[in-house]
Amino acid sequence: MTTNHTPSKPKPKHTITRLALATATLLGAALAQAEPVTLRVHHFLPATSSAHTKLIQPWCDKIAQQSKDQLKCQIYPSMQLGGTPPQLYDQVKDGVVDVVWTIPTYAAGRFTKSEVFELPWMTTTAKGGSQALWTYVDQYAQDEFKGVHRIFMHVHDGALLHFKGKTPKTLEEMKGMKVRAATRSNAKMVEALGAVPIAMPLPMVPEALSKSVVDAAAVPWEGVPAIRLADLTKYHLDVPAGAPRISNTIFLFGMNEAKYQSLPPELKKVIDDNSGMAVSAWAGETGFDAVVEPFRKAAIDGGATVYTMPDAEYQKWVKATDSVDDGWVKDVSAKGADGQKLLAAAKALVKQYSK
Structure with a gap:
């Protein structure tokens, strides 16, 4: 017996449009019925800082808009919820707060694989470096961030x-x-230069300078206005244009894992749509690369001298810090990882994303 199969006709465009509208309506209804969620966001810089105004607040505004105000932030700058900057990671991991913007490596020795990006002369742009960092942690260091989304x-x-x-x-x-260093890796770099490293979080730098606890501070241009550093320092030593600077620091904007898992699917999607490598690239470019020239110019306009070391001098500094990479390889290998492989992978990713 022969059965004739009649090919199904494609759905009219108006039917597809109705389906899309119905889906959007259902999503909107789900958002409207969801219990509103307020995320407590904690960080260590003032509300006037570039990180607050260019990264944290815009991200929070975006998720509020996309969730139709079902997902909002209550931001607490300047450690308003208590504790110290090195405690921020544990605050979010333990659920004391919902979200933090922090420097994980303020807690020395806990993020050894990830701190490869804090080695001397690693990155040329914050955008490329941030993309490389996100990809590297995805591939090699997720275990260092258990409990935090x-x-x-x-x-x-x-x-x-x-x-x-x-x-x-x-x-x-x-x-x-005596030179302020942000993290353990930064301190090793300062020591390799023959100086005396004194590690401290950024908010402590103004007092340390004013009381001559330190003679100088290793700080990116982005951090200068946040702590009014230009009022305390009038001489700035920089590297040749386009060359990787002395050191860097890794930052995390992360959520308590249990809090993330507790969100309904439609609110999880809002978070997911504003997470990942593309958002990391945005953070690096918007919060850091874009402010270098304006903040540098403001310092010069305020009477500062910015001295750019010549190439030959720069190479002396690079050579002097060769041992810092070797020390990191030894440290991470002692914890069971292949340090040489990880260092090569990090450098390759930086090169890939900095083109």
Whole structure:
């Protein structure tokens, strides 16, 4: 017996349009019926800082808009909920707060694989470095962030040295100077230069400079206005244009994992749509690369001198810090990872995304 099969006709365009409208209506209804969620967002810089105004607040505004105000942020800058900057990661991991913007490596020794991006002379742009960092953690270091749902990660525009009074131009003139470092890797770089590293979070730098606890501070241009660094330092030592700067720091914007999992699907989707490598690239470019020239110009307009070391001097600094990479490889290998492989992978990713 022969059965004739009649091909099904394609659905009219108006039917497809009605289906799309119905789907959108259902999603809107789901958002409207969901219980509104307020996320407590904690970070260590003032509300006037570039990170707050260019990254954290815009991200929060976007998720509120896309969720039709069913997902909102209550932002607490300047450690208003208590604790210290090195405690922020544990605050979000333990559910004390819902979301943090922080430097994980303020807690020394816990993010050894990820701190490869804090080694000297690693990154040229915050955008490319941030894309490389996100991809690297995805592939090699997710285990270091258990309990925290990564939303985006980034690096800054690269640290340069800001001096209170002294005006060194050479590696030799750095010997014995007390220099603020952000993290353990930054401190090792300062020590390799012959200076004395004093590790501290960014908010502590102004007092340390004013009381001569340090002679200089390693800080990116982005951090200068946040702590009014230009009022305390009038001499800034930078690298040749386009060259990787002295050091960098990794940042995390992350949510408590249990809090993320507790969200209804439609609100999870809002978070997911504003997470990942593309958002990390946005954070690096908008929050850091885009502010370098304006903040540098503001310092010069305020009477500061920015000295750019010549290429030959730059190479001396690079050579002096070779041991820092070797030390990191040894440390991460002692924890069971292949340090040489990870270092090569990080450098390859930076090169890939910095083209």
